[in-house]
Amino acid sequence: MSEKKVRVAVNGYGVIGKRIADAVAAQPDMELAGVADVVSDWRIRVAVAKGYSVFGSTPEAADAMRAGGVRVAGTLDDLLERVDVVADATPKNGAAANLLRYRAAGVKSVFQGGEKHELAGHSFVAQANYATALGRDATRVVSCNTTSIVRTLGALRAAGLLKRARGVLVRRATDPWESDHGGVLNTVVPERRIPSHQGPDAQTVIPDLDVVTVAVVAAHTISHLHSWSVEMPRQASRDEVLAAFRAAPRIAFLRADRGIVALNSTVEMMSDLGRPRGDMWEVGLWEDTLSVIGSEAFYNYQVYNQAIVVPETIDAIRALTELEPDGSRSIAKTDQALGIVRDFVG
Numbered sequence: 001m002s003e004k005k006v007r008v009a010v011n012g013y014g015v016i017g018k019r020i021a022d023a024v025a026a027q028p029d030m031e032l033a034g035v036a037d038v039v040s041d042w043r044i045r046v047a048v049a050k051g052y053s054v055f056g057s058t059p060e061a062a063d064a065m066r067a068g069g070v071r072v073a074g075t076l077d078d079l080l081e082r083v084d085v086v087a088d089a090t091p092k093n094g095a096a097a098n099l100l101r102y103r104a105a106g107v108k109s110v111f112q113g114g115e116k117h118e119l120a121g122h123s124f125v126a127q128a129n130y131a132t133a134l135g136r137d138a139t140r141v142v143s144c145n146t147t148s149i150v151r152t153l154g155a156l157r158a159a160g161l162l163k164r165a166r167g168v169l170v171r172r173a174t175d176p177w178e179s180d181h182g183g184v185l186n187t188v189v190p191e192r193r194i195p196s197h198q199g200p201d202a203q204t205v206i207p208d209l210d211v212v213t214v215a216v217v218a219a220h221t222i223s224h225l226h227s228w229s230v231e232m233p234r235q236a237s238r239d240e241v242l243a244a245f246r247a248a249p250r251i252a253f254l255r256a257d258r259g260i261v262a263l264n265s266t267v268e269m270m271s272d273l274g275r276p277r278g279d280m281w282e283v284g285l286w287e288d289t290l291s292v293i294g295s296e297a298f299y300n301y302q303v304y305n306q307a308i309v310v311p312e313t314i315d316a317i318r319a320l321t322e323l324e325p326d327g328s329r330s331i332a333k334t335d336q337a338l339g340i341v342r343d344f345v346g
């Protein structure tokens, strides 16, 4: 294994950025050079308390941080001088200007799913297309829902068990820390467009997927639920379908008959397992609910939206910087460093 450590910056220390920062710090082959943001409140103060070097994403933000008593190491431009790659987790649709800034500094960049495929010209899910990201200057880790779709349908496809797939997505209304900002209360809001964007977005990673998604937003904050109906090219047994999921990385089984009956059960279990922030990086797929009728498979799974893209971002960093040429080895390194499992019910 190479001794070289890749130096990483995180720009945007919010829900996703703070998790990426911790995940980078946990990798033996990466060094977190610093995090940048525009806020001066508790969020960035936590980064200082954790011992991370903090930078203002703009000169004004750095000044405001200093004025507010935050220990600031400089501006984003100073941080970019010290790194090989930046993970951009700024709010969606704001990254086009950032990409120019990163390129001007000669720094590679990984964006998140709020951005369009066209921004980087490459969309990433490690198990599907690590190799095509090798050495690129930028990629986009697809959104939480899209990541789960590529992981699960990619698994069925690899096993020759996928003809077409139709999924209903019950989305969380907002992230827990933002529940005071507003949200959906005591209702369910169907998205106005069918197909919803997640199916087409999955095709940015696997172009020939026959997939349609329908999405609704529900009045809860704790993660998304997907319910899928898959037509297979032939009749298959339940065991074959389960084996296909088991063979793929980052899909872990849940069981209702062991008390994991709803999204909140899993959230509680992740906390009890001592996971950072109660995160579930895996797709949590209900093993005992999965059923096969002839050549059709039906199953439900949970997407912990705040965490699922974090391991993919770590792999994207390795791919862009060519720190690890082999995707499955990168996945194994990331999973070991984070504590990702194949089964929660053991």
Ligand SMILES: NC(=O)c1ccc[n+]([C@@H]2O[C@H](COP(=O)([O-])OP(=O)(O)OC[C@H]3O[C@@H](n4cnc5c(N)ncnc54)[C@H](O)[C@@H]3O)[C@@H](O)[C@H]2O)c1
Binding pocket: 011, 012, 013, 014, 015, 016, 017, 036, 037, 038, 039, 043, 057, 089, 090, 091, 092, 093, 094, 112, 113, 114, 115, 142, 143, 144, 175, 305, 306, 309
């Ligand atoms: N929240 C989720 O569940 C989730 C899941 C998957 C992907 N994503 C994607 O991740 C990206 C980030 O989303 P998030 O939920 O972490 O957002 P967030 O609002 O929680 O965090 C964004 C952070 O960026 C900071 N910021 C704002 N403007 C900035 C600027 N100009 N320069 C630097 N920092 C700036 C904000 O202060 C905040 O700390 C988006 O593309 C989003 O679509 C979010």
